Amino acid sequence: MQSINIKNKLGMWAALLITLASNTVKANNTDTYNLTAAMQPVSEENIFHDKDYYNWGSTIVKGDDGKYHLFYDQMPKKHGFYSWLTDGIVSRAVSDSPTGPWKKVQEVLAGRGDGYWDQYTVHCTKVYKFDGKYYLYYMSTNSGIMDLTEAQLDEVRHGKWKPDNLRGMLRLNQRIGVAVADNIEGPWKRFSRPLFEPQLPIANQSNNVTVTKRPDGGYLMIIRGDQPDQKPNEIVRMQAVLLADNPLGPWKMQSKPVVVNYNSEDPEVWYDEERKRYYNLYHAFGYMGMLTSTDGLNWHRAQHYKVADKEYTTTDGKTVKVHRYERMGIYLEDGKPAVMTAGIFLKNGDTHSLFIPLKAD
Template sequence: MKAKLTFLIIFFSSASIFAQDNLKISDKIQPISESSIFNSPDFFNWGGSIIKGEDNKYHLFYSRWPKSTNFTGWLLYSEIAHAVSDTPSGPWKYKETALSARGKGYWDAITAHNPKIKYFEGKYYLYYISTNLGDNLDYNDANLLETATTGYSHPNWKILRPNQRTGVAVAESLNGPWTRKDEPLIEPSGPITTLTVNPAIDQGKDGKYYLIVKGDKPNETKFIRNQAMAIGDRPDGPFVIQSQPVIDFMDTEDMSLWFDKDRNYFYAVFHAHQMIGMMSSEDGLHWEKATEFQIMEKMIKMKDGRLIKPDRLERPFVFIENGEVKVLGLAGKIGDDSFIYTIPLSQ
């Protein structure tokens, strides 16, 4: 009897270390109030990444750019802003601008966009994307504004888009100062080409850092974006892109990655044309549709019964606290305005 009891104790204790892809987010999504919608009168607010600070407050790092530059101004005028809240679902209050474009002569000369904030090895790492106009250093603000307001058809767009790369800034405090690297973190290769953008990163159980970046799908005539995995020994690189893509079977964007220590599994949420979805991986290299592949359709439920259907609903982000998924963040565009939604997830 004692031997059988000992076996059962060992079995159930060891079972917790086995990989289990059983995470469900859809049934945790709660209706929201206005306090979970972050909007600014003069700026487009977009994306967002949440972290809990040493002050026990919650810090949101997000993209914003002047509405006067049109929505397409994100590629020219975005900056990384910092907002604070007492809860991870808001309300949020703008505190400061953390990063902006560095200007001519730098790889991140123009725009600072799509941030992810992480805490690794005693420091804060602020990942972002940026671009430049290459050898053209004769431009002025009037040229940039014309590009922003014209949008995708402007000749400069054909230079700015492929020059987009991912970078990182490091600080000992969420309030900065932020020290940037002089070069981008990674160049496109393997399952992606053209650009490396929209970083998502976490540390695996092996101590290595797993970084997802988006690029164009190689040898593809249609406009399809792939998600690639890169691995490094340090949070600021160098990183090596792996040959196996995270997603290449559909057009996706904006992944948010985390390693679930309880389930011993990697998860990554993304947005596609009609849904917010989720991929999973036991080792960070081989990815499949998660057990719950579709998290939600592209609509927001309000506590007063309204159903908001934005023109665009993108940039999913999952905030984890004490090993539990606490908030699903999204960015939405309705008409000529944009919003960050921080949706509480029930426990």
């Protein structure tokens, strides 16, 4: 009888431990954000065109004036869409709403010309307000000691990438830098060097920067570079993490990559304070996916991983299929996703910046 009681008690304890473990797993499983379900149809005022420029990716910042300020990438139509590598600029627009309509008010930054690391282009920008200052992160490139003629520049603008041509050279020289301002209207202070040089786990170049503040007060950056073991005539894009105590750095590369062994780019990272985890939205050349992490270092596919195909829905019920759906961004209002931005390349060859209202979860 004694042994039976002991067995019964052991069974009860085992059942209790299983229940506690199950409850702990449920408590830690906070990966519940469904971005697809939050995405709402768009109207004409959620689409931002320019007759002289290709409008592309963008960042929304709420100013001290109560208005919404949009920093967005542009490329001159006269040079073609692929002049993002040579002639990109970042401009600023203003609206009373984070979904538009937007009015362009300023061209903010362009390439600085000969003698600078950011000689050509300002592209793939992200703008943040940290502790009262504005930080504009961007990609730029240069031709080193080689002076490119106008004919050579035109070749880069319109020619396809090859590892040994001029476009290939400018691609390899891509680096991430930052400009800082006390006022959202500028002036912007730039620096003599990029923030860091490419190092393992990425190789060759750095692009597609995104930054968020960590709950411990530091900063986390995700960038896109090349996979080190790719073949000479192919490009495999991967993502890596850097950490810093200050938005200006020094930024320390972390050894574990975010994404490896398949093409992905245009990361957008943010910290979800309610769920106590990071999310990373990116495009994988055919669809949009989302990763998550509780520490910012170890990433896996989110529960609601696939966010969207290359299409969006309008308020009049139409589904618009597009050629490219890239450069996603998430605008947080009071710590919660309120708007998703994207660069849209239409099948007719035109582009626009897109602003998708997000339903509160």
